[in-house]
């Protein structure tokens with residue numbers, strides 16, 4: 001599903017969090033939103049998801065004006081840095097949660113949960129509880145939970161932000177591989193330029209609620225090279 005962001009602004013009182021954003025996210029692309037803290041990245045994701053309304057402008061999902069679409073109708077899955085798993089539910093129950101909520105028959109839920117456990121390479125952990133998993137494993141479960149209802153768009157807001165560098169690196173390459181196997185338009189927020197370069201096909205740089213630059217990872221490497229303390233070309 002494509003996402004067209006047309007002239008979107010968001011004001012909180014007199015503060016302009018998003019200032020006339022125009023962007024096109026192509027179907028099944030993997031795009032990173034990068035920018036400093038407070039630049040409006042999360043606000044844009046929340047507007048796309050339907051959790052927040054723009055003050056101005058429109059979001060078109062697969063060519064349809066999203067203004068009348070509920071959160072469920074948007075077919076969007078999301079994962080946030082602190083979007084905790086349900087502690088009292090097993091890994092399987094967490095993954096199947098959205099399907100159970102939609103009254104999908106139990107055998108179908110179980111089949112889908114099995115597929116997702118395989119996808120996130122955690123087959124042996126179906127009956128474990130979140131507290132028994134590592135941070136990286138928990139974020140994989142959160143991703144599986146977001147994918148359970150087969151969303152057409154996946155929104156990831158600093159999903160690896162709380163993890164240590166080694167796990168982050170593993171999850172980045174894993175996410176790229178996973179995206180290659182799924183048909184899902186993916187928007188990935190990070191404040192880390194390197195992470196964006198490693199993960200995404202296209203990078204959108206935010207600054208003060210505006211789009212400052214749209215570039216391919218290679219171009220981003222060259223523009224960063226000037227300020228970096230060490231060579232970056234190994235990233236790609």
Ligand SMILES: Nc1ncnc2c1ncn2[C@@H]1O[C@H](COP(=O)(O)OP(=O)(O)O)[C@@H](O)[C@H]1O
Nearest residue numbers: 012015017035036037038039040041042043044
């Ligand atoms: N509900 C809100 N009320 C008031 N200000 C908000 C609200 N949500 C976000 N903001 C402000 O909008 C700006 C952009 O926030 P955000 O989109 O979360 O930035 P980012 O994700 O890039 O760090 C910040 O200055 C933030 O304080």
Ligand SMILES: [Mg+2]
Nearest residue numbers: 041042043157
């Ligand atoms: Mg944010």
